[in-house]
Structures are given as structure tokens and as C-alpha cells.
Amino acid sequence: MDSATAREQALDAAESLFYGRGIQSVGMDDIRGASGVSLKRLYQLFPAKEHLVEAYLERRDVRWRGRLAEYVERQPDPERRILAVFDWLEEWFGEADFRGCAWINSYGELGARSERVAEQVRAHKRAFRDYLASLVAGAGLPDALTGPLYLLAEGAMVTAGITGGTRPATEAREAARSLVAAR
Amino acid sequence: MDSATAREQALDAAESLFYGRGIQSVGMDDIRGASGVSLKRLYQLFPAKEHLVEAYLERRDVRWRGRLAEYVERQPDPERRILAVFDWLEEWFGEADFRGCAWINSYGELGARSERVAEQVRAHKRAFRDYLASLVAGAGLPDALTGPLYLLAEGAMVTAGITGGTRPATEAREAARSLVAAR
DNA sequence: CATGCTGGAGAACGCACGTTCTCCCCTGCT
DNA sequence: AGCAGGGGAGAACGTGCGTTCTCCAGCATG
Incomplete structure (x- = not known):
């Protein structure tokens, strides 16, 4: 097995275990067991657990935002694109292994201890907010709409993580629709 | 020192350390050092760390909701009471030791491992949402407003926790005002 | 004074886990 | 065949920490 596939x-x-059970309750030995990559090799690829955590968050960030953008951009109407964000959240929340926002959870777990992780979380949230801002601008709507939409999305993510279910997404979408309609 | 004051x-x-540094990174010995209560006594009062964690969350829940209600009820106008919730969030976010919502953080840290903690978090959030619902009803507004207001508040808490600052509260209040105005 | 109880200080224990080390097999080269 | 090197399995090591135990000082009681 070559390095790239081992990685x-x-x-x-790492992604399935860290996301599913939390970072601190997953040991390097669990990663080895689930991946089939020996400890020796794991430590060649990631000199410490924290490096693996960072690589996990980084790869998930790219994929998460990619999936969102891909979904949203199937919608040609720029104003509906904004609401499509919430449709996508609803789909995400409904996935069998959904367990909340990986970054919010990681921040709760490690934000106080690891400045690197805290900064990755801030960067991810900044990127998501910027993406929303670009959708708002693309629809010709006032930039002041970005903040509220972002807060609705964050509230939906944290609530869906805690209580489960897709209802937070539909509530957030209706609120977003109402805000957009009110200009 | 009698039991009650030791407790x-x-x-x-526990509250200042768990909230400030996260639960898992605070040891029972840190609690002893900060409280002056010996380990022996600590274990008499709380047979295991998890009991202490639960007592911390429970006492904080009572106090947090008490402080919120006390602030809100100073406002006589029932519709403005709803907005007062966001004013109070702004004050809270501005406190020097603010480090996000204790329950959201605890859920990220322990939600996957401790069903007791997860249930306490859900109960706290349920109580907060029910309180918002009572304010909405008290103002004679449609119950459908509760969900969006709740999501805005949750989004503001999680965002203020991650990025710091009071701006999420003002953004949420403006959005809330707009939703309330639109009926 | 002797005796027994309470509670504090902190050592000790056990375990989990991050990280490293040892041993050995396998493979490819000469 | 002989051998060097990479990789796997898993033991070993060190540390942190939850929990318990030991020892002793202080104090109330006969």
C-alpha cells in the first residue's frame, strides 16, 4: 500500500471516528484498527495526533463546502440559491450518521486547549459566512441580510446536532424566506 | 467548614474551571486546588467526577435562566420582552469570562459519550425554547415565531462563542425585530 | 491523660492512551 | 542463497488523571 492511499x-x-464519537474519546489505536494502517505508518504520516486532527478538519472543510456549493449551484435563480442552502442543510441533517457540525463540536472539545483547532474552526465559519455573503450579493440583496441568514444556519446546525431531526432546517428556511421577502 | 459550604x-x-477550560482538561485535583476542598471530601460530596459535572450544569442552568428571566421581566411591554432576550445575550457576550454557551460546549465535549450530559443539554435547550415560546404567546404573536427566534438566539450563542464579541447579539436582535414586525 | 473520631495532605494505585521500540517477515537486489 | 531495508504486529514506556488509601494532627469525650 503506497503512502497516498494509506493517508x-x-x-x-479518523473522519468517521472523530466525527461519530468525538476526538478525545478516539485513540490512535482505534484509528489503526479502523484504517488498517499500522501505528508506525500513522506516525510517519502524521507526527502527532493533533496533526491528524487538523488534517481531518481541513479535508472535511473542503468537502463540506464543496458539497454545499455543488448543491446550491444547481439552482439557477440567484434568490432561490439562498434558500437552497437551507434545503441542503435539511438533507444533511437527515443523513443517518449526522451528529451535528463537526467544527462546533470540535470547538467545544478542543477550542479552549488548542489554538490551532480554534483557528481552523474560525476559518471554516468565516468561509461559510463569506459564501453566504456571496449568495446575497449575487441575488442583489443588501449585505445586511448575510448576518441573520448566517445566524439562522448556525442555530439550525447546533440545534439539529443536539436534538436530532431535520425540523431546525425547515424552520430556518421559513425564517430565511421571510427575511428575504422583507428585504 | 460544613458540608453545604464545601459543596x-x-x-x-468547578463552574469557573469547567466553563473556562473545558471539562476534560480540568482534573479533580484542579478542583481541589481552586476550591480548598480536599479530595476526600470532594468524593464524599460527589461520588465521581461525572456527578460533579452534572451538578455544575444543573446549578448553572437554574442561575442562567434565572438571570435571563429577571432581566427580561424588567421590561413591561410584552413585545419588547422578546427583544430584551437579545439585549441580555449582548450583555452576556460582553462579559470578560464569556466563553460561549456552556451547554453547547459540553455537548461537543461529552454529548457522544455521556447520555446523562446529553440529556441535560437537551433539557436546558428545551427549557430555553419553552421560555421563548411563553414570551411569544404573552405578546399575542403566532407560535410559529418561536422557532426562528430560538434559532437566531442559538446561532448568536454559538457564533459569539467561536468568534468572540457582541456583534452576533445585535445582528440577531435586528433579525428578530424584523421577524416580529413582519408578524 | 487515654481514646476514638473527623478531616486534611498527599502518596499510591490502576488504567487509558500518546508515542516509541523491538522483533520479525517479506521483498527485491546482487 | 545471502542480505539490506521497509513495513506490520504489538509490547513497552511515560504520563496524566480518576479514585482510593495511609498517615497523622486536632479535638471531643470518659
């Missing part, structure tokens, strides 16, 4: 398998295992 | 001092130390 991918390690990250696959 | 209070232990909980004071």
Missing part, C-alpha cells in the same frame, strides 16, 4: 484510509477512519 | 465552594471552582 486516505487513515483520514477516512 | 458550594466545590461547585464554584
Whole structure:
């Protein structure tokens, strides 16, 4: 097995375990068991657990925002694109392994201890907010709409993580529709 | 020192340490050092760390909702009471030791591992949402407003926790005002 | 004074886990 | 065949920490 695929398998295992059970309750030995990559190799690829955590968050960030953008951009009407964000949230919340926002959870777990993780979370949230801002601008709507829409989306994510279910997404979409309609 | 004050001092130390640094990174020995309550006594009062964590969350829940209600009820106009919730959030976010919502953070840290903690978080959020619902009803507004207001508040809490600052509260208040105005 | 109880200080224990080390097999080269 | 090197399995090591235990000082009681 070459390095590149070992790295991918390690990250696959890390993502499913870290996201599903939390970071601190997953040991490097669990990663080895789930990935089939030996400890020796794991430590060659990631010199410490924290590096693996960062690589996990980074790869998930790219994929998460990619999936969102891909979904949203199937919608040609620029104003409806904004609401499509909430449709996508609803789909996400409904996935069987959904367990909340990985960054919010990681921040609760490690934000106070690891400045690197805290900064990755801030960067992810900044990127998401900027993306919303670009959709608002693309629809010709006032920039002041971005903040409220962002807060609705964050509230939906944290609530869906805690209580489960897709209802937070539909509530957020209706509120977003109302805000957009009110200009 | 009698049991009751030892218990209070232990909980004071637990609250400031757990909230400020996260639960898992605070050891029982740190609690002892900060509270002056010996390990032996700590374990008499709380048979395991998890009990202390639960007592911390429970006492904080009572106090947090008490402070909120006290602030809100100073406002006589029932519609303005709803906005007062966001004013109070702004004050809270501005406190020097503010580090996000204790329950959201605890959920990220322990939600996947401790069903007791997860249930306490859900109960706290349910109580907060029910309180918002009572304000909405008290103002004679449609119940459908509760969900969006709740999501705005949650989004503001999580965002203020991650990025710091009071701006999420003002953004949420403006959005709330707009939703209330639109009926 | 002797005796027994309470509670504090902190050592000790056990375990989990991040990280490193040892041993050995396998493979490819000469 | 002989051998060097990479990689796997898993033991070993060090540390942190939850929990318990030991020891002793202080104090109330006969």
C-alpha cells in the first residue's frame, strides 16, 4: 500500500471516528484498527495526533463546502440559491450518521486547549459566512441580510446536532424566506 | 467548614474551571486546588467526577435562566420582552469570562459519550425554547415565531462563542425585530 | 491523660492512551 | 542463497488523571 492511499484510509477512519464519537474519546489505536494502517505508518504520516486532527478538519472543510456549493449551484435563480442552502442543510441533517457540525463540536472539545483547532474552526465559519455573503450579493440583496441568514444556519446546525431531526432546517428556511421577502 | 459550604465552594471552582477550560482538561485535583476542598471530601460530596459535572450544569442552568428571566421581566411591554432576550445575550457576550454557551460546549465535549450530559443539554435547550415560546404567546404573536427566534438566539450563542464579541447579539436582535414586525 | 473520631495532605494505585521500540517477515537486489 | 531495508504486529514506556488509601494532627469525650 503506497503512502497516498494509506493517508486516505487513515483520514477516512479518523473522519468517521472523530466525527461519530468525538476526538478525545478516539485513540490512535482505534484509528489503526479502523484504517488498517499500522501505528508506525500513522506516525510517519502524521507526527502527532493533533496533526491528524487538523488534517481531518481541513479535508472535511473542503468537502463540506464543496458539497454545499455543488448543491446550491444547481439552482439557477440567484434568490432561490439562498434558500437552497437551507434545503441542503435539511438533507444533511437527515443523513443517518449526522451528529451535528463537526467544527462546533470540535470547538467545544478542543477550542479552549488548542489554538490551532480554534483557528481552523474560525476559518471554516468565516468561509461559510463569506459564501453566504456571496449568495446575497449575487441575488442583489443588501449585505445586511448575510448576518441573520448566517445566524439562522448556525442555530439550525447546533440545534439539529443536539436534538436530532431535520425540523431546525425547515424552520430556518421559513425564517430565511421571510427575511428575504422583507428585504 | 460544613458540608453545604464545601459543596458550594466545590461547585464554584468547578463552574469557573469547567466553563473556562473545558471539562476534560480540568482534573479533580484542579478542583481541589481552586476550591480548598480536599479530595476526600470532594468524593464524599460527589461520588465521581461525572456527578460533579452534572451538578455544575444543573446549578448553572437554574442561575442562567434565572438571570435571563429577571432581566427580561424588567421590561413591561410584552413585545419588547422578546427583544430584551437579545439585549441580555449582548450583555452576556460582553462579559470578560464569556466563553460561549456552556451547554453547547459540553455537548461537543461529552454529548457522544455521556447520555446523562446529553440529556441535560437537551433539557436546558428545551427549557430555553419553552421560555421563548411563553414570551411569544404573552405578546399575542403566532407560535410559529418561536422557532426562528430560538434559532437566531442559538446561532448568536454559538457564533459569539467561536468568534468572540457582541456583534452576533445585535445582528440577531435586528433579525428578530424584523421577524416580529413582519408578524 | 487515654481514646476514638473527623478531616486534611498527599502518596499510591490502576488504567487509558500518546508515542516509541523491538522483533520479525517479506521483498527485491546482487 | 545471502542480505539490506521497509513495513506490520504489538509490547513497552511515560504520563496524566480518576479514585482510593495511609498517615497523622486536632479535638471531643470518659
